[in-house]
Amino acid sequence: MSDDRTPTWLIQLRFFLLCSPVGIVLAIILAPFALPVLAGFSIGVFLFWHGSRLFTNCFVWLLDPEGYTALRQQGCDPFYGSLGSPLNNDTESVRIYGRDINSNCPECDEPVFLQTNVTTICPACQSQWHDNHWWKWTGTRWVLVE
Ligand SMILES: [Zn+2]
Structure with a gap:
């Protein structure tokens, strides 16, 4: 694998941090239930993220199974590649071809x-x-x- 690609866990972390103010505000509003709200929020964000990833990758695979396989062999993930700044700051060629x-x-x-x-x-x-x-x-x- 190439090192010029942003690791997927970092992209995921950025997304979670971007969403976290919403969860914190919800937890403050529903203060007596702060912990269950935070837990539910985290699980919700996690499911949303992986649901979107599954949906995007299935969609790309359905449209072009061979292209999808070729992308995966280069270490590309169509979902992560489709994300732009501030989640994924890789250059366009890295996001499209998997490398610079x-x-x-x-x-x-x-x-x-x-x-x-x-x-x-x-x-x-x-x-x-x-x-x-x-x-x-x-x-x-x-x-x-x-
Ligand atoms: Zn040539």
Whole structure:
């Protein structure tokens, strides 16, 4: 997994903290029942959060099962990816592709994530980033892409 993604527990914590004033005000208004109100509120927020996540991910999966599987393999979660600031401050490319895009494929201009000494295959044209150079398959041999 990539480290440039905000951990999901942190996004969840931010959401809970954002909602907490509502729970605190409710607990003050219903003071004699403050503890059950706070407990009920926390459970409610928790169920709402995971209900929304389930709904979003099922929706994405129903529309595009293959795309959903591909996203999950990249470590993307469509629900967390759909959230913006202040819950998820990741850049757009991290939220959409699961990682920060730092290069473009020289063959087809597809945005890709490259690391030194890590082999990467362009998802659009199958060119390979290998030994810190781009290679393309001509049908008989690999040639260096200039
Ligand atoms: Zn390419």
